[in-house]
Amino acid sequence: MPDHDLVILGAGPFGLAAAAHLRAVKGLDVCVFGDPMISWIRHMPAGMFLRSNLVASEIASPTGALTLQAFDPENADKLPNHLPIKQFIQYGLWYQTQAVPDIDRRKIQSVEPGTSGFRIVLDSGESITSRRFIVAGGLGPFAFRPPEYANLPPELATHTSDHSTFKPFSGKQVVIVGCGQSGLESAALLHENGAQVEVIGRENHIHWLFGWGSRTLHQGLGKTVRNFFYAPTDVGPAGISQLLARPDLLRQLPRSIQDRLLKRATRTAGARWLVDRLTNVPITLGRTVSTVGTVGGKVRLRLNDGSERTADHLLLATGYHIDIAKYTFLAPQLLASIKRQNGFPVLQPGLESSVPGLHFLGAPAIWSFGPILLFISGTGYASRSLVRRISAGR
Ligand SMILES: Cc1cc2nc3c(=O)[nH]c(=O)nc-3n(C[C@H](O)[C@H](O)[C@H](O)COP(=O)(O)OP(=O)(O)OC[C@H]3O[C@@H](n4cnc5c(N)ncnc54)[C@H](O)[C@@H]3O)c2cc1C
Secondary structure, rough: OOEEEEEEEEEOOOHHHHHHHHHOOOOOEEEEHHHHHHHHHHHOOOOEEOOOOOOHHOOOOOOOOOOOHHHHHHHHHOOOOOHHHHHHHHHHHHOOOOEEEEEEOOOEEEEEEEEEEEEEEEEOOEEEEEEEEOOOOOOHEOOOOOOHHHOOOOOOOOEEEHHHOOOHHHHEEEEEOOOOHHHHHHHHHHHOOOEEEEEEEEOOOOEEOOOOOOOHHHHHHHHHHHHHHHHOOOOOOOOHHHOOOOOOOOOOHHHHHHHHHHHHHHHOOOEEEHHHOOOOEEEEOOOOOEEEEEEOOOOEEOOOOOOOOEEEEEOOOOEEOHHHHHOOOOEEEHHOOOEOOOEEEEOOOOOOOOOOOEEEEOOOHHHHOOHHHHHHHHHHHHHHHHHHHHHOOO
């Protein structure tokens, strides 16, 4: 008999929402491991705003009670459409104390197939067993550092996910490679923290996003028309947003169309509310870095137009490449038996992998269930789908 019915790895939005929903199912013993909201606390910069709108920034809860309004009832009618990260972290930690107060903060070192489920080894050396194992491990290990920068020391080059503040860059020259949301928002924050910044992007132009809750859109379209074209999940362009909000329907489409929609919904883009904050930040588009080196304790880049840049620091806003092989806690024999496509697990209803009882939530699930699984607004679908599968299989 395993020690637990279910073990969840992860206490970010997906792990917390899944735990809250599964604990509402009578008789299930659910154990949760992780550091609550740690990706938001350690790997995103202070001063950041959520790109998702208010409705889409709510972590799903089984009765719908754990809302942003319930978290801060006194200010419920003053909540901004895009939350500051500090407020979202406080909300996430409040959600955790309400729904999953007994999180085990030990790290899971490895998970491997067991006699009736999984054997889980903790960093304390202890091991436990569970009938099912749910991975909600987030994006952290997938941070993409292009190989051409591998030889630069961390004092000279870092990934955006390495920073929780840009204060130390005050007075420094920083070049950012990448002009998606992360690169553009980092540029605004660095500029506001007193750094001299330039953004270099390979794209020829920046896609600025309106989004479901934007004021321009709100004024331009009536609420009914807007709600017709945009789902509350706030992912994807008009019309397509409604389809992406329904992963079970999306999955019925031919693979080539699913791939195109996934690419479209996750393309490099910036929130329109960044435009004013970037007025005084040079953005060089349509350029790539040809060579990189160091000179006098600085980093030197040569671009494909022959121009050069020398800076105190290079910030890689080069995004994330999802590949579950980078989840080092998956023991080799378990990893080998997971059916995968380009690094993504191929998932069935209930977000269950080809290994019965092993589920993946969040970013790794986007190949099978579409881009909402990358965002907080996907926590509702993921948790309900998980509950349906687990309730049916008991
Ligand atoms: C810069 C940036 C901005 C973003 N902005 C938005 C936004 O505005 N709106 C939006 O919807 N989404 C946004 N996202 C996407 C965001 O990452 C996801 O919405 C959300 O955080 C994913 O939650 P998660 O639960 O999957 O993972 P995470 O929040 O990353 O949580 C991972 C959890 O796994 C735990 N863990 C990992 N390994 C182990 C282990 N070995 N043992 C035990 N525990 C472990 C960690 O402790 C942590 O608790 C943004 C992402 C980035 C990078």
